[in-house]
Amino acid sequence: MDGFLLLLWVMRLVFLALLYLVLARVMRSLLRDLRAAAREPTTSLGRLIVLESPSGEPATGLSFDLDAITTLGRDVNNAIVVEDPFASSEHAVLTFRGRSWYVEDTSSTNGTYLNGRRIEDVAAMGYGDEMSIGQVRLRLERARTT
């Protein structure tokens, strides 16, 4: 009987130990996942994806990593050069301030549109939102992680 009890207690302790082994294994994969994410350089704050661009400059499907201030327009000194007949040379500025993205229309001739609506001055922009300059449509997305 004593042997039985001893074995039973060993069994119970083994169950607890295995429970922690499962936990340790899970934790290890979590750590590996986090380390892999940390290794990836995520210096950019977000991405701007070109959805449509008839002129091919910028090319459709291109993804731009964004800094805190990104200028858009036809002039070659802009961070993102938009070669479109309806774009002004200094068309719009995309800024990350505090907790949110803002798109500012720098008095362009034909205006900047956010989700199909023309913006006046500045408008807050969320991830997933679409802006258009002339015929070029761009979508703001989170920086790529993992």
Add this chain to the structure above:
Amino acid sequence: MTVAPDIGARRAPLAQSARAGRRRRIQPRARWGEARLLLLVAVTLLVGSISLGATLTGAFVPYDARDLAIYLGALLVAHLAQVLAGRRSDQILLPVMGMLGGISLLLMQRLPQGLVTMNLGATELGLGEVQLLWLVLAIALATVVGVAVRSDRWLRRYKYTWAALGIGLLLLAFVLGTDIGGSRLSVRIGPFSGQPSELLKVILVVFLAGYLSENRSLLIEQDTRVGPLRLPPLPYLAPMVAMWAIALGIVVIQRDLGAALLFFAVFLALVYAATGRVSLVVIGLVLFLAGSALMAALFGHVRARIDVWLDPFGDPLGAGYQIVQSLHAFARGGLLGVGLGNGLPLVGGRIPIPEVHTDFPLAALGEELGLVGMVAILALYLVIVQRGLRIGAAAADDFRAILATGLALVIGVQAFIIAAGNLSVLPLTGVTLPLISYGGSSLLANALVVGLLLALSDKGVEPPPPPGRRGWLSRLPGRGR
């Protein structure tokens, strides 16, 4: 268990119609991380079952080999279905869910089988077998949702429809609900009864994700100053107040303190996650405290809960009976527990803790597995929360980020509320311990959460759809746009 054929049937028409290219891409993809973890979970559960069997029958054999085999088989099928579907989704959620469900199965097998019975044809199923049935269905649901959901358009597009459906469910519970212990929680339709509030929590998160992602940029802007607090423009606080009113309404009409607490906590957490503004959370907490004080002053059943929480030993055989027995159970368990199946048996013909299988499984587990085992179980919930937050952080847009965060928090916060209630850290409110408590609606709702997290975590998921017009907030006057 026919998960795999089901999925094939669901997938086929989709692949044939206009997506011939996608069909080629559905290739099996090995998930070794998940397979290894599942194997370990299976070994752990087998040892647990043998330990339970040895305690109850005196022989070193699994307590109920057939039920355990069915359960592990269901996990295996779920794993294989995901491998065959070839989706690159999270590999940790299923093993963690399997571990919690397995612990639930071991617990329900050991509790008196007469607590719940269900007649299936000629055979009568006891508590353990009914729970096994629900667990298998839950695993199937999580897998089907995780594999079949490729687009979240149907979730984000119809958020007001979902909200209406949720309110409909609440009303349904109120009109058709049956009273159990003074609370109108469950609806009985034919042989099935369910608790709408379990499904409601998922719907709430979907609605909030849609609402907050649409109006996030407006809520972030700071306009009004009230003393030291900087608030968003006042009309935009309306949803906050409405949510508060709904939560209080649930308490008043349904007497469901736990659901109200859960909804409000998740709501505040999501508002914070979406806006990053402490002031909104502070306002919410102040509203919450004011509402609680009001409820305690007006309603006897709320005050009774608080009195028991403050002094459970004041009326140990009456109002405080459950809590006192629960605390004793934890104390008997000590550090390492008394062993599976070795908890205190019936006392005077009834189980020591009333509602042990729904509201107090943690007390039973605390007794049998001790502090050490309980900490491991709570850590498993933390893992689910961590996965949800990671999936949210990696999401492509706000809707998915807030949705994943909210889904994970629903499970985490609910586990916290009931664990704290069992330990008398918070006033006891009757919610289930996710994925462990007995109950079909609870298990299925939490499986739905896990399934949605699996679907959201897929790296090859469809990109977010283009946004429509902004939410109704932007149409309010005075925005100067």
